Amino acid sequence: MATPIRIKRSAQPGKRPTVDQLQVGELALNTYDGELVTLRDRFSQSGIATEVVRVSSGATVTNVLYVTKDGIDTNTGKKLGDAKATIAGAVAVATTGTIIRVSAGSYIENNPVTLPSQVSIVGDSLREVSITPQNSNQDLFYVSPGNYVSDVSFTGTLDSGKAVFAFDPIAVKYFSQSPYINNCTNFIQNSIGMKIDGQHAIGPFKSMVTDSFTQYNSNGVGVSVTNDGYAQIVSLFTINSDVSVYAGSGGQCDITNSNSSFGNYGLVADGVGARQYTGIITTSAAENSSIFEIDVNVPIFAVTSDGYDYLSGKLQLITDGNHNFEVGSQVVLNDITLPNQNSDIFTVATVSSPNSIDIYVGPSDSGSVTLGNSPTVKQYIPRPFDGQAVYFNELYKSVKKITITNSGDGYTSSPNVTISDPSETWGITATATATVVNGKVTEIDLLSEGRGYTSNPSILIDPPTSGTQATASLTMDLDYYLITESTPISSGITTITVSDTVPYAVGVGSTVPFFKQSRVLASGHSFEYIGSGTDLINSLPSRGGIPIQENETDMRNGGLVVYTSTDQTGNFRIGDGIVINQQTSEISGDAYTKSLFSNITPYILALGGE
DSSP states (O other): OOOOOOEEETTSTTOOOOGGGSOTTOEEEETTTTEEEEEEEESSSSSTTEEEEEOOOSSOOTTEEEEOTTOOTTSOOSSGGGOBSSHHHHHTTOOTTOEEEEOSEEEEEOSOEEOOTTOEEEESOTTTEEEEESOTTSOSEEEOTTOEEESOEEOSBOOTTOEEEEEOSSSOEEOSSOOEEEEEEEOOBTOEEEEEEGGGEESSOOEEEEEEEEEOOTTSEEEEEETTOEEEEEEEEEESOSEEEEEETTOEEEEESOEEESBSEEEEEEOBOOOOEEEEEOSOBOTTEEEEEEEOOOOOEEEEEEEEETTTTEEEEEESSOOOOOTTOEEEEEEEEOTTOOOOEEEEEEEEETTEEEEEOOOOSSOOOEEEEEEEEEEOOOOOOBTEEEOSSSOOEEEEEEEEEEOOBOOSSOOEEEEOOOSSTTOBOOEEEEEEETTEEEEEEEEEOOBOBSSOOOEEEOOOSSSBOOEEEEEEEEOOEEEEEEOOOBTTEEEEEEEEEESSOBOTTOEEEEEEBOEEEEEEEEEESTTSBSOTTTTSGGGTOOOOGGGSEEEETTOEEEEEEEOTTOOEEETTTEEEETTTTEEEOHHHHHHHHHHHHHHHHHTTOO
């Protein structure tokens, strides 16, 4: 049985009123154990049904703040009985190393809530703590280096493109440690769970990490990684998302033991990042070469400054010549002293003129930027690495996909499919065949992607003898070459090896632009009914939801998805090249067929076979 609370007003020593004489909110003393209490509510004028709440016990903990549903934001937050009412209220007084402990309840937050560095938010329970954004047109949390958020759920409404977690686009910080999201669930439709935009971060670690993050965000994006951002993910579960994981403009996501269920697309890698620099071929290479010697020297520009905004951390530099930098290019500063900064490599944020750039170097309380006697800026040139993509003189295209736009009718046999020729003499024309069922063209298989296209070719399906002619459209892919090896840069010269042979001669003086490729690297990924849509009910197979296998991974404009996966029928895939059908025990795929042929053919020849 609980010990009765004997109380007296702390302001009136010696007097011991009964509980019913206390006023709501009045501070009193429990004479049994010397602990402060306060009257939180009154249900009657007698002591019965009057609620007395403990305010504190023992010493105050200085690095923990409490948030409860019955708290008040004017409280200190340093004790449970003196808790804050909102997470934003606790964040406002949090400092480096603070843990914000959130009790069970639903909290509406005036977002965006900007977290200071090395601040953690820890909920009582994933099921019992929910956070709702007050402003749908803003991201919910802006994260900083070293943040940790766990055991909370997110509900409510956000506009499309707005995120639960994002980098602060206003005060761009230097990240030496990734924010970490653990054991959380996002229920906000249309939202992005984690928006990792490298343009809004400084340093080599423009990243977030997560473990056990469930995205029940219909028509949203689980994780978006762009502009050279980076993510490491374990146990991400997306349900009915438009895109499970998106990597674009040079972003990269490493994902392990995760699941993409229903929705439109699974893992998407789109294009490359900004042009980092351009090399020049120094030794001619014959057609079908894969090794190239390149001069990667770049000019150095003297600079003056036109101002530093210490609140946003943006610095404007004026160069003594046309710099040829692009938004997203990385540059190196020399003989420039920056406040609170350990890096000299930064990303171009804006290009306002041919001799002016803006870069984020980090905010400061009241710091300034000091230019030395010979301040300079130049493009950052690392040793070429696996993850970069290049092309030689011109970026060519090949056919990636054929989509039927009109099935036609009246066909009695498979019609010819003609794709126009490429413009280059070394090019190869793409080819395809059509399948007819019940007089209609139901499928077009791409037999050869072709090469050497500089513009989109036309496609023509022969008309039937009598009936309506079928039509189709083409989706093109950009033919970048991926760097697999390189030599260290010596006197500005490096030799690179690319993934495929280049089918044309590359002469001295040819230009070689370098880009960071958008990549998703997934191991042990599970796809279930991807392509069936974002509607929570109608995407179910029992309600007519139909999966689209090709939507499990989508490589657009030169992006790359490397993966091993299983689907809802148990089929195992190693990339696009090898498929193991669990139901039929068959192994298929282009890579498997080529490998099998190359191994068996020598044995057939040795035995005198044909």
